[in-house]
Amino acid sequence: MISPDCITVNSSSVAFDLFTKVQTSYPEEYWLNRKKFSEKIAVPFIVEGVELDLRMRGFEFFNLVSSYTFDTPRPTHLKATGKMKFHGKVVKPSISSEQDFCPDGQTEKMMDNRSKQSLVGDLSVSGLRLNQLMLAPQLVGQLSISRDSIKLDATGRPDESLAVEVVQPLQSGSEENLQNGKLFSFSLQKGQLKANICLRPLHSATLNIRHLPLDELELASLRGTIQRAEIQLNFLKRRGHGILSVLRPKFSGLLGEALDVAARWSGDVITLEKTVLEQISSRYELQGEYVLPGSRDRNLSEKGRGGLLERAMTGHLGSVISSMGRWRMRLEVPQAEVAEMLPLARLLSRSTDPAVRFRSKDFFVQSLQSAGLYAESLQDLLEVIHGHYTASDDVVLEDLSLPGLAELKGRWHGSLDASGGGNGDTMAEFDFHGEDWEWGSYNTQHVVAVGAYSNDDGFRLEKIFIQKDDATIHADGTLLGPKTNLHFAVLNFPVSLVPTLVQIIESSATEAIHSLRQLLARIKGILYMEGDLRGSLAKPECDVQIRLLDGTVGGTDLGRAEVVASLTSNSRFLFNAKFEPIIQNGHVHIQGSVPVTFVQNSMSEEEKTETEQSRTPLVPGWLKERDKESTDKASEKKTFRERTEEGWDAQLAESLKGLDWNILDAGEVRIDADIKDGGMMLLTALSPYANWINGNADIALQVRGTVEQPVVDGSASFHRASIYSPVLRKPLTNIGGTVNVESNKLCIAMLESRVSRRGKLFVKGNLPLRTSEASLGDKVDLKCEFLEVKAKNIL
Helix, strand or coil: CECCCEEEEEEECCCEEEEEEEEEECCHHHHHCHHHCCCCCCCCCEEEEEEEEEEEEEEEEEEECCCCCCCCCCCEEEEEEEEEEEEEEEECCCCCHHHHHCHHHHHHHHHHHHHCCEEEEEEEEEEEEECCEEEEEEEEEEEEEECCEEEEEEECCCCEEEEEEEECCCCCCCHHHHHCCCEEEEEEEECCEEEEEEEECCCEEEEEEEEEEHHHHCECCEEEEEEEEEEEEECCCCEEEEEEEEEEEEECCEECCEEEEEEEEECCEEEEEEEEEECCCCEEEEEEEEECCCHHHHHHHHHCHHHHHHHHHCCCHHHHHHHHCEEEEEEEEEEEEHHHHHHHHHHHCCCCCHHHHHHHHHHHHHHHHHCCCCCCCHHHHHHHHHHHHCCCCCCCCCCCCCCCHHHEEEEEEEEEEEEEECCCCCEEEEEEEEEEEEECCEEEEEEEEEEEEECCCEEEEEEEEEEECCEEEEEEEEECCCCEEEEEEEEEEEHHHHHHHHHHHCCCCHHHHHHHHHHHCCEEEEEEEEEEEEECCCCEEEEEEEEEEEEEECCEEEEEEEEEEEECCCCEEEEEEEEEECCCCEEEEEEEEEECCCCCCCCCHHHHHHHHHHCCCCCCHHHHHHHHHHHHHHHHHHHHHHHHHHHHHHHHHHHCCCCCHHHCCCCECEEEEEEEECHHHHHHHCCCCCEEEEEEEEEEEEEEEECCCEEEEEEEEEEEEEEECCCECCCEEEEEEEEEECCCEEEEEEEEEEECCCEEEEEEEEEECCHHHCCCCCCEEEEEECCCECCCCCC
């Protein structure tokens, strides 16, 4: 509403009510010459005073939903509640008597005096609250607004005050104006809560906060009490320091008893002097240093500033920091509880957004429904899928579901030293020790990892050790670098844990794990494995020897189970396996040589050489000494290993003797299998439909040719053999005959057997091993007499 005396504005919403009244007046020339002014010409008016009444009810003036990967998915809201009243008058500066005698400059004087006018009045604030944090229960004071400054000074009880001062608020943000005294100052006290902020752009900045309750401020999931927060920056001298102390901090489930941070800025170096996070049973100590890029690096960073900003906003903050300046850090963990660290692991995980999981679930259910699978509940749906896709002759295994991350418990301590950035090599040294870890039904007594990492050289493992009761896993050497030389050993390891170990290492290989579980479902025993991994990522080499002690296959005890294998520098896989049952004479002996093809990197050798030569890693002096000591220790350890591995190499050569892999063509395959008598017990033990009881068997097979076109030849003879099958009511006895394999064709000269007293079985004919090689004369004659079959739900 506009009238000759005032301009009134009324505004109302759910979150606020605003009443504003601006008292106005018009120049004397307007009233004296009112008839001369046209209605279309704007007449200037003079503001004499302002009245304002503002009432806020959860008025939201800040809302942020971060898309940063590591941030909490909860949005940040700042809502204000309270009442503010202001009644002010425009104060005009007085004109001296001397100015009356200067008619020539009267206009300029009046304009200057008008610019020095200020709005001054009384201000009352009651019930001002930011989220749930009470800032001003009842304050009364003065507010002054002019072109040069804004000043607020209000007080309440002796321990309650609010002061705000802004100097030159309407001046432009040029560097000259900023250096001429532009200032922002804020001071608040409410009981023990104190906050002081002073900012002089391009000159200095000061922040001082005491006893700020984050629980009441409700910034996302951030909780705790800031006991002390200080920041002092001098932009002219490029100096500064900061201190932060928080009691009972909490962020996205990460709980602590205390958090202390101290940092310092000096020139191009930002030093993290101390960061200590204390939990109930854990303590973490972090120190670090970041060197800002020099002038040359700074020019380069300015050219790619858009790309760096984009990478930082998408969550790749670490790579941005590394590419902009050098850094180093040291983490010390004197003692820690794994369960207290898990919320941090979940915070760093990329799957923290529940909306992503719900969308994935809906898409999965919709895909099943489009395939014709409908169910009212998840359990019914699983039963439907099981009925549709479980074959009758498959071994039904229970789902191998690893425990959740929340079930991980245990203690650990260790240290981490890392450095990098500045387009140099990223290096790290770690020393990790864990004790009494539990993960659902799995547990380990000791976990040790000691070594170093480099972008150029990969991992240098001094010791990897995992112990569960008598079972242990050992590893030492180099890995994931230009040259790999890793020695590993698995001792006293139950075979039943192998699929679980594989799934922990590679959780995405579900099909391979299921096949491995089916293979090992009927095999039990204690595994001993030792080997060496050499070569490179593009062309790895490996030697391994495996023994199974106290082993059984489908209930058949093993007297001997040994496998020796080698992946050679000529990309051939050599193996020699020997198995013997303990209750019958006989064996299973398989050895061979198979070519292996690796996917080569598209980068040529010349490009790799140029890339390696162009790298000039920046190694800090404090890390060079450690590298020297570690190199000396590694040389001594390597000499010791070379001495002990002489016997290992001799034993491996003896086991692989006779394979003649050096004289084979590049793609040639050579596999020989020899199965004798009781060895048939081991083969049939892997099948649920046949069990070898006794008798004589002599089987010899050989595979030649190539991987694409293998050629199988061999023979098998049986005499007075007996086999039990759940498909037949009576076992097959007195099995005898000869079977030959000639160039991928199975030729059964005659195979006969008796079933109980009157039953007989005769088999004769030819069958191709590959359907592509079938001919018109291929057929099998099967004759049965008194053969009773019970194959319901099987065939």
